[in-house]
Amino acid sequence: MIGRLSGTLLEKQPPLAVIDVHGVGYEIEASMNTLLALPAPGEAVRLYTHLSVREDAHLLYGFIDEAERHLFRELIKISGVGPRLALAILSGMEREQFMRCISDEDSKALTRLPGVGRKTADRLIVEMRDRFRHWPEFSQRGGALSSADQNLPLETDNYADAEAALIALGYKPTDAARMLTGLDTVQPTEALIKSALSQQLTGRGSRQG
DSSP, rough: OHHHHHEEEEEEETTEEEEEETTTEEEEEOHHHHHSSSOOOOSEEEEEEEEEOOOOEEEEESSSSSSHHHHHHTTTSTTOOOHHHHHHHHHHSSSHHHHHHHHHOOOHTTTTSTOHHHHHHHHHHHHHHHHHHTTTTGGOOOOOOOOOOOOOOOHHHHHHHHHHHHHHHHHHHHHHHHHHTSTTTTHHHHHHHHHHHHHHHHTOOOOOO
């Protein structure tokens, strides 16, 4: 089992990061929260990891801290929640926001995440609530979620990269474009994606299907 990697960040292109460890480049899938916390390419980086072994591939998932990895491992224990969906959940919500949704039984907010339907949201609430009872911080509540104003997006290179990353996270192309509406597309790609996910979470964006 590979539990942690320390090396040099070669590149980060959501949802992937590549880390050089003594000449070996490890390709790692990560949440947007982790990717946003990474330094610039060429700098030293350390990630906690989870190795998923399948018949056709060995997949490595990376996390900025042990808390995020812990939540990821709890999520993939739930029936119907695989690693990709778990990463989508971690990308669409901060850890504290997710815990608040579970505590408040806010299935509506959970269904705004890509790949999470009503049944999955209900299952998350029931099963994660029981798991969270053993977490000391579960009773702590966060503040209100942020929102963004509505303006037409400017199609910059950052916009195109952000749109492609949202599609990779599970959103339809038309919905990815809608989620970027009203955002400052001059900001870095990673920040643009995070803003789009936050806007989706507050209900300003919408998804079809």
